[in-house]
Amino acid sequence: MEVFFPRTLAELWPLKAANPESAVMAGGTDLLVRLRKTGERPPAIIALERLAELRRMSIEGGGLRIGAAVTIGELAASEIVRDALPALWQAAAALGSPPVRHGATVGGNMCTASPAGDTLPPLYVYGAAVAVAGAAGCRRLPIGDFILGPGRTSLAPGEIVTDIIVPLPTGGAFSAYYKVGKRRAMAIAVASLAVCIVRTADGAAGKVRLAWGSVGPTVISLPAVEAFLAGKRLAPDVLRQAGAMAAAAVLPIDDVRASAGYRRSLAGNLLLKLAALGDDEQEDGR
Numbered sequence: 404m405e406v407f408f409p410r411t412l413a414e415l416w417p418l419k420a421a422n423p424e425s426a427v428m429a430g431g432t433d434l435l436v437r438l439r440k441t442g443e444r445p446p447a448i449i450a451l452e453r454l455a456e457l458r459r460m461s462i463e464g465g466g467l468r469i470g471a472a473v474t475i476g477e478l479a480a481s482e483i484v485r486d487a488l489p490a491l492w493q494a495a496a497a498l499g500s501p502p503v504r505h506g507a508t509v510g511g512n513m514c515t516a517s518p519a520g521d522t523l524p525p526l527y528v529y530g531a532a533v534a535v536a537g538a539a540g541c542r543r544l545p546i547g548d549f550i551l552g553p554g555r556t557s558l559a560p561g562e563i564v565t566d567i568i569v570p571l572p573t574g575g576a577f578s579a580y581y582k583v584g585k586r587r588a589m590a591i592a593v594a595s596l597a598v599c600i601v602r603t604a605d606g607a608a609g610k611v612r613l614a615w616g617s618v619g620p621t622v623i624s625l626p627a628v629e630a631f632l633a634g635k636r637l638a639p640d641v642l643r644q645a646g647a648m649a650a651a652a653v654l655p656i657d658d659v660r661a662s663a664g665y666r667r668s669l670a671g672n673l674l675l676k677l678a679a680l681g682d683d684e685q686e687d688g689r
């Protein structure tokens with residue numbers, strides 16, 4: 404099997420065209436595991452790791468542009484991500500283990516489109532957009548339109564993800580990522596919740612964005628629960644009501660890690676983490 408290491412996108416497109424059955428590889432932490440498990444042998448691999456264009460982070464027009472081949476470790480080490488996008492930072496810090504984070508990329512996490520992908524719920528609550536490019540040009544779409552189902556994205560043959568553009572929340576927004584796994588490290592989420600809440604002057608929740616991982620075929624957003632919380636102080640009884648709505652609405656399955664019933668109750672109970680906000684205290688999601 405041939406492995407190509409293009410250094411620019413201009414080098415990548417002809418390689419892709421000449422090797423239409425090739426697999427794209429970023430960190431390889433999902434792809435190589437999958438190839439070993441299934442015995443699949445793509446005729447060639449096109450590695451993205453030397454593409455400087457995909458490895459940059461920059462602030463552009465009120466958003467953070469994150470190159471698809473930026474590693475999860477680089478996200479976890481980034482001060483701008485820690486300070487401006489804490490839910491994404493907490494998700495990066497909670498993904499896998501140090502060696503996995505060293506290789507794994509944000510684009511790979513997105514293209515794997517696992518319902519348990521840790522960076523996905525934060526990217527949903529921040530309203531991230533995905534920049535996709537192919538030989539014929541570029542397009543940009545909301546993350547919710549990019550991910551179509553478990554393991555399914557809207558990438559067309561020959562296209563790759565180049566960047567993720569994450570709008571920076573306005574000052575005063577609170578955001579966090581809460582992950583429950585079978586243990587604290589090296590664990591895929593049994594259930595997770597990302598939140599981004601802008602509070603009103605009197606301490607009530609203003610704009611509320613919520614996204615659950617591992618409790619449905621893709622990340623689950625529940626606009627009815629967001630609308631229920633908007634305008635209210637996040638007192639425990641309010642959060643319990645919202646939790647009951649969420650538990651009824653998510654679509655979990657039984658698998659080796661947990662039962663659907665356990666995931667359903669976790670999805671509701673994770674909202675109780677926000678009770679500290681009702682007391683004007685902030686906590687982080689770890």
Ligand SMILES: Cc1cc2nc3c(=O)[nH]c(=O)nc-3n(C[C@H](O)[C@H](O)[C@H](O)COP(=O)(O)OP(=O)(O)OC[C@H]3O[C@@H](n4cnc5c(N)ncnc54)[C@H](O)[C@@H]3O)c2cc1C
Binds near residue numbers: 427431
């Ligand atoms: C031990 C272990 C623990 C793990 N723990 C976690 C965890 O806690 N949480 C979690 O979310 N994940 C976890 N993972 C899964 C994995 O590490 C992540 O999903 C990671 O982000 C994948 O990134 P990658 O760069 O390695 O992707 P790769 O394996 O390189 O690629 C994954 C898929 O995406 C495609 N792809 C990659 N980049 C692009 C691009 N730019 N454009 C188009 N297609 C692309 C590839 O073709 C492939 O189909 C774990 C994996 C291992 C092995």
